[in-house]
Amino acid sequence: MRAVRLRVDGRDNCVVVDGVPYVFARTATGAFVLPSRCPHRGGPLQLAQLDGAGRFLRCPWHGRRSSLTRFREHGVPAVRSGNDVVMVLDVGDDASVQWRHTPVAPALRTPGASGLPPSATDELQPGGDASSAASAATCSSAQPRCSRRAHASGTAPVRIP
Amino acid sequence: MTSTLPAGFAPFVLDSGQLRDAVLRYASNPLYIDGERWLNGDNPYRRQLLPQTLPSFDFSVPLRRDQVFSAAALASHRLLLNIYEADLVFLPGKGLEAKWSDFTAFYSSSNRAFGEIIRPALERHCFGFLDDEIDVTGDWTPASLEAYLTDIVRDDVGEWGGPERAILSSADPERAARSWMIQFAPDFLSEASPMIRNVLGNYGPAQSEWFKIVIDEYGYGVHESKHSSLFVDTLSSLGLDPGVHTYWQYYLAGSLAANNYFHYLGKNHENFFRYLGALYYTECTLVQFCARVIRMMRQVFGETADVRYFTEHVHIDVHHGRMALEKLVLPLVERCGDVVIPEIVRGVSEFRTLAGIADVDIAEQIRWTDGLDAAMREHDRLWPQIRDGELPAPATPLVGTSDTVITSDQYDTDTLLHVTSGSMRLIAGWEAELPLAPGDGVVIPAGRLHGATISSGDCTYETYPVPTEP
Numbered sequence: 001m002r003a004v005r006l007r008v009d010g011r012d013n014c015v016v017v018d019g020v021p022y023v024f025a026r027t028a029t030g031a032f033v034l035p036s037r038c039p040h041r042g043g044p045l046q047l048a049q050l051d052g053a054g055r056f057l058r059c060p061w062h063g064r065r066s067s068l069t070r071f072r073e074h075g076v077p078a079v080r081s082g083n084d085v086v087m088v089l090d091v092g093d094d095a096s097v098q099w100r101h102t103p104v105a106p107a108l109r110t111p112g113a114s115g116l117p118p119s120a121t122d123e124l125q126p127g128g129d130a131s132s133a134a135s136a137a138t139c140s141s142a143q144p145r146c147s148r149r150a151h152a153s154g155t156a157p158v159r160i161p
Numbered sequence: 162m163t164s165t166l167p168a169g170f171a172p173f174v175l176d177s178g179q180l181r182d183a184v185l186r187y188a189s190n191p192l193y194i195d196g197e198r199w200l201n202g203d204n205p206y207r208r209q210l211l212p213q214t215l216p217s218f219d220f221s222v223p224l225r226r227d228q229v230f231s232a233a234a235l236a237s238h239r240l241l242l243n244i245y246e247a248d249l250v251f252l253p254g255k256g257l258e259a260k261w262s263d264f265t266a267f268y269s270s271s272n273r274a275f276g277e278i279i280r281p282a283l284e285r286h287c288f289g290f291l292d293d294e295i296d297v298t299g300d301w302t303p304a305s306l307e308a309y310l311t312d313i314v315r316d317d318v319g320e321w322g323g324p325e326r327a328i329l330s331s332a333d334p335e336r337a338a339r340s341w342m343i344q345f346a347p348d349f350l351s352e353a354s355p356m357i358r359n360v361l362g363n364y365g366p367a368q369s370e371w372f373k374i375v376i377d378e379y380g381y382g383v384h385e386s387k388h389s390s391l392f393v394d395t396l397s398s399l400g401l402d403p404g405v406h407t408y409w410q411y412y413l414a415g416s417l418a419a420n421n422y423f424h425y426l427g428k429n430h431e432n433f434f435r436y437l438g439a440l441y442y443t444e445c446t447l448v449q450f451c452a453r454v455i456r457m458m459r460q461v462f463g464e465t466a467d468v469r470y471f472t473e474h475v476h477i478d479v480h481h482g483r484m485a486l487e488k489l490v491l492p493l494v495e496r497c498g499d500v501v502i503p504e505i506v507r508g509v510s511e512f513r514t515l516a517g518i519a520d521v522d523i524a525e526q527i528r529w530t531d532g533l534d535a536a537m538r539e540h541d542r543l544w545p546q547i548r549d550g551e552l553p554a555p556a557t558p559l560v561g562t563s564d565t566v567i568t569s570d571q572y573d574t575d576t577l578l579h580v581t582s583g584s585m586r587l588i589a590g591w592e593a594e595l596p597l598a599p600g601d602g603v604v605i606p607a608g609r610l611h612g613a614t615i616s617s618g619d620c621t622y623e624t625y626p627v628p629t630e631p
Contacts, residue, residue, distance in 0.1 A: 001304050003312035031296035077299035077502075079309070081510045086313065088305035 002091050006099065008083045009109075014046070014102040018095045021046075022076065024085045025108035028054055029068055033076035033087050034108070040064040050107045057108075173281065177221040180282050184220060184240065187275040188212035192266050193243070195568045199588065199614060204260055205251035205405040206267035208243050209568045211236065220282055223289025229518050230414055230525075230608030231573050237283050238417035242347060244276035244283070245424035249354050251405050284425050287418065288511075295510045301502035303494050310486060313509060314445040322450075325457045327524035333592075334461045337527045339399050340591045343408045344416035344523055348423075349392040349470065350405050353378035358427030359436055365496060370488035374444075374481050391470035398467035410569040411591055413610055415522025419515045426508065434501040437490050438508025445482035451475045522608075529609040530593035537595070540602035543577055547625055554625035561585060561615040561622070569612035575627040576605050583620030585613045597622075 006015040008024045014036070015022050023046045025034045034057075036046040043061030051058040056065040078087035089095070175183060193210035201207050218233045228234060247268060257264055266272060321329070324341050331337035353375055360372050380386030393403040402408075426436040451471035458466040494501060529536075546552045554577070561567055561583075569588070578587070579602035587595040587603060589611050595603060596616070604627060605611055 001308035003308050026296065030298065032298045072298055073300065075299045077301040077305045077309070077506075078297075079506050079510050080296040080298075081514055082294060086309060087299070088301075088308045090305075 001088055002093060002095060003086050003088050004097060006085050006087070008080060008085060010083070011101050012099040013104065014100050016096075016098045016100065017089055018091060021102070022087065023102060023104055023108075024078070024080060024087075025071075025104065027068060027108060027110050030072045031080060032068065032071035033078045033085070034071060035076070036102070038062075038064055038066070046102055046108065047105045048108070049105065175221070175279070175282055177219055180221050180279065181216060181219075183275070183279045184215055184283075185212065187244075187272075187279055188215055188240065190266060190272055190275075192263060192272075196566055199410060199566050199612070200402070200407050201404070201409050202402070202407055203253045203255050203404050204263060205253060206260065206263040208239065208406060208409055210239055210243070211568050211570060214570065220279075220286045223286055223292075226290050226294055228573075229290070229418065230522060230571070232571050233573075234287065234418070235414040235571055235610070237287050238414055238421055239412075240276075241280065241283050241287060241421045241424070242417055244280050245355075245421065245428060246351070247273045247276060248358075248428075249351055251351075254404065280428075284429070287421065288425060291511045291514060294514055295507060297503040297507050297510070301506065302499060303491060303502070306494065306502050306505065307486070307491065309506060310441060310490070310509070313442065313513075314482070321453065321457075323520040323524040324527075325453055327527040328457060328461065331527055332531045336530070336590075336592050338458065338461045339401060340411070340527060340530070340593075341523055342396060342399060342401065343411050343591055344413060344519070345392070346396070346406070346408055347412060347417065348420045350389050350403070352388045352392070355423035355427040356436075356440070358424075359430075359433060364493075367489050367493050367496070370484060370492075373488075374484060377477055377481070388470065388473065391467075391473055394467045395470045398465060399462070408591070410588075410612055411610070413519070413522045413526055414571075414608075415515075415519035419512075419519040422512060422515050432504075432508075434493070434497075434504035435508030435511065437485070437493065438505035438510075439512035440508075441482065441485040441490055441505075442509045442512055444478045444485050447474050447478040448482065451478070525606075525608070526590060526610060529606055530590035533587075533589055533593065533595045533603065536603045536605065537601070539604040540577055540579065543604065543627065544579060544602060547577065547579075552628050554628060556623040556625055558621065558623050561613070561620045563615055563618050563620075565615050567613040567615070569610050571608055571610050572605060572626075574607050575629075576607075577625045577627050578602050578605060578622060579625070580620065580622045583618045584616050585620045585622065586616050588612045588614065 004015055004017055004022075006022065006024060007013045008026075013023060021036045023034050023036050025032055025046070027050060034045055036044060038045050038059040038061065040059065040062055043059040043064070045057055045059060045066065047060050048057040048066075049060070050056070051065055055068055057068065058065055076087050076089065078085055188210045189212060192206050193208060193212060195211070196207060196209055214232070215236060218236060220233070220237055224231065224234055224237075252264075253260055328334050328337040328341060356371075356378070357375055360368060360375055362368070378388050380388065380390065384390055396403040423436070423439065426432040426439060451474040454471045455468045455475070458468050458471070490505060494505070543552065547554050558581075563583075567585075578597075580597045580599055582599050584596065584598045587597055589595065589609070597603065602622075
């Protein structure tokens with residue numbers, strides 16, 4: 001067992017462990033670590049659409065569906081605190097670990113009630129490998145991005161100092 | 162098979178108006194009104210709550226992450242601390258003759274009942290943001306839990322934290338270090354009291370293992386060895402009063418949050434497993450933390466500071482961290498099942514978050530107290546623009562009468578304070594006071610604790626929210 005860290009947004013939001021890429025995702029039904037290579041033909045699940053009333057991911061390559069419940073309840077154990085994630089993988093200390101940035105579909109970046117603000121640097125743009133670029137075009141127009149939560153700036157009650 | 166709740170059983174929830182009324186009823190206890198002296202001295206029952214400000218808050222909704230240093234956060238954590246500590250016994254050092262009515266009022270059934278009515282909502286208000294700040298997901302097993310717990314305490318390698326850096330770079334490191342020690346008084350002077358809430362009942366061998374930790378905390382019945390006694394000596398060696406809540410007015414919202422969190426977990430046994438996680442993390446990281454504090458204290462005070470409280474923890478928490486993992490966490494997971502693991506993980510992460518917030522709060526407060534001259538200059542820069550109407554800032558005229566104490570509080574926006582007549586002493590922290598005469602003023606940053614004493618005659622002053630830069 002080995003604890004591995006990654007970020008929700010921005011730089012290092014993807015960690016590749018022994019060749020398997022992982023990102024942290026969050027939808028209206030909860031958060032989970034997503035092994036982002038589709039088991040069918042290796043499609044980029046981090047760019048998937050939600051399907052079935054938000055219960056499944058649909059791979060952008062061939063449409064294979066993956067259950068979100070499985071990721072949440074039977075997936076990689078992890079804890080997110082703010083923008084930081086620690087997950088525990090069943091690998092040894094000699095596993096290869098590399099970090100990188102990867103675009104993540106808006107559907108997988110749902111903020112919590114108090115907001116999990118998407119990073120301004122994490123816009124969906126073609127980048128990395130060709131498959132990501134091709135899929136990004138599809139995902140980016142499917143759902144609007146969540147805007148950064150505006151900080152309340154109402155006038156505070158003035159009290160005796 | 163379906164199950165239905167008995168008729169009439171429903172979650173206990175107060176709506177916003179009911180909650181506000183209930184909070185005001187609790188805070189109307191004469192113990193909680195503004196005091197006549199700045200320090201509370203030898204009276205552990207007097208705890209200023211600024212009841213006159215409480216109607217402006219909506220305690221029915223959780224604070225957001227960006228509101229942890231708000232006036233509402235300070236007010237609600239002060240309320241919560243009082244409610245929790247009605248379960249603990251405090252006696253003044255110099256007798257109860259003159260304080261009998263305060264003693265009975267603090268421990269009265271009314272004070273406790275009124276507090277219990279508002280406690281769940283206040284806890285949600287204060288700690289609800291952690292639900293969004295933290296996610297725990299996936300299929301946790303004892304092996305993955307152990308890997309996580311082992312990893313999470315590796316971060317702490319003994320480098321200076323935010324408070325130590327603020328102290329060592331302060332214009333007055335001794336003042337800054339004393340200010341930090343004051344922040345620990347709510348926790349260390351009644352040390353392990355929240356923990357004891359968890360050793361009652363009957364849950365097998367782990368209960369007795371936890372009791373061993375409690376026995377260590379309480380010095381095996383030798384009062385001089387009790388950890389709180391060691392901290393009394395630390396405070397005394399720094400020239401500080403070791404009375405419980407003497408320094409109530411100096412407690413920061415972040416410090417109160419970190420302290421109250423353990424009461425919150427211990428008071429609500431549905432959070433029992435979160436407490437296990439927070440306990441493990443605390444015991445493990447206290448070793449490095451206390452080693453850093455010793456280095457800092459030696460650097461600032463030389464050999465005059467009594468650091469036995471911290472040297473004790475450098476030693477004993479090596480054992481407590483191991484005991485927490487091997488004798489408490491893992492056996493209780495084996496007994497109760499993997500279902501409890503996400504709660505343990507959440508407890509670790511929640512306390513880490515709150516400890517980080519407390520560190521930022523004291524570091525910022527030290528910088529604010531160091532920068533009072535600059536805060537006056539900022540007033541001098543802005544005041545002509547406000548006076549001449551160039552900046553749209555509505556004034557709030559206020560009057561303080563002679564020899565009164567203005568209980569510490571904080572603003573949610575940067576605020577300019579301008580004295581028009583009389584004089585006051587603005588108090589920004591321990592031994593950080595600023596005399597203000599007519600025409601003087603200061604810009605108080607949002608979220609920074611401050612209070613005042615009125616030093617001559619009636620003092621009239623105005624406050625203006627400082628317009629934010631475009």
